[in-house]
Amino acid sequence: MLVYLFIFAVTAALFQEYTLRHGLDRVSYDIQPSLRTVDPGQEFTVTTEITNAKRMPVSFLKIQESMPLEIEPLGGITLRRDPEQSRLTTTAFLRPRQRLTRSFDAVINHRGRYFFHGATLSSGDFLGLRLTHDYFPVSREIVVLPAPLEGVAVDKTLGDFLGDMSVNRFIMEDPVLTLGFREYTGREPQKAISWTQSARMGRTMVKNYDHTLDLSVTIILNVECPEGTEALHERIEGCFSCARSVCELLEEKKIKYGLVTNATSAGAIGLWSQVGDGLGHSHLMTILEGLGRATYSSTGSFESIIERAVRRDEQGRCYIVISPVMTPSGHRAVGRLGSLKGGHVSVFDISCLAQNDGDDVKEEKKWS
DSSP, X not given: OHHHHHHHHHHHHHHHHHHHHHTTTTEEEEEEESOSEEOTTOOEEEEEEEEEOSSSOEEEEXXXXXXXXXXXXXXXXXXXXXXXXXXXEEEEEEOTTEEEEEEEEEEOOSOEEEEEOOEEEEEEOTTSSOEEEEEEOOOEEEEEXXXXXXXXXXXXXXXXXXXXXXXXXXXXXXXXXXXXEEEOOSOSOGGGBOHHHHHHHTSOEEEXXXXXXXXXXXXXXXXXXXXTOTTHHXXXXXXXXXXXXXXXXXXXXXXXXXXXXXXXXXXXXXXXXXXXXXXXXXXXXXXXXXXXXXEEEESSOHHHHHHHHHHTOOTTEEEEEEESOOOHHHHHHHHHHHHHHTTOEEEEEHHHHHHHTTOSOOOEEEOO
């Protein structure tokens, strides 16, 4: 009998040592939001996947997941709020070679770029006396887009401006004056595709019109403000929302548009400070995702992006300027652009929008 007890004690001690040292061997963790970009308040699903790839079970597993501080879970899920992040703590038992998947719905109500930074997994030993810990780093992000501008009917505000553009485009855009053909980039409208040339070249080709016929809009988005500007962040957020509403309106009207801005965009999504002309969902999402990632820092002065637009100006191009506040130097720069374009410049001064509080007032100005 003593021999059996001794053998049992030795076996238990060895198993205890093994589970303590190797409890998290071949255990993996991943987390993934169901959507890459969302609107404020839009529901998405957060899915956690934990895999035990070894032949031994994990009898006790504690999972502490790091999530964005601003995330709001739905369905009764409770998070612990730390100063910089939220934590979700759960426990599980993993059978040999088991993949455990858990998910919950959530929302984030504010524009920005948010990260899921992985989890700390803790495995209990055979006797339940101690825990071993390991951190499983993950970098998953979700971008919350700016909400459309509230309190201002952008289509009504820009009605005359876009109406003039449509008339000019109808008069001037003559398909007879085609300079040639170039490869389709995904930003051009389908009506510009030349199916004959596409069949001949073996790839999608579009007509390349004379610049005098190719009417388009450049959105100039400024985030630079004088020091001490009241409600600075709120005004810049208003600029991002205004830019979204303008882009969506131009998409609806089938008017090609691009963007020039001095706003910085967190995360590598290409050269977002200047987005070329285009149309379509992909083009719109490129700009909106940049707006979601944008910070309050400026890469240059308001006047510098106006001058950049002046240097690259071409016939048939119109401009929509969006700024948190119009300074005297900003007025002069926009005035020069307006003189060059014969009045085809429309300005959204967010400070004026806030003061008018959405009344039926022409916040848009046509510069002449």
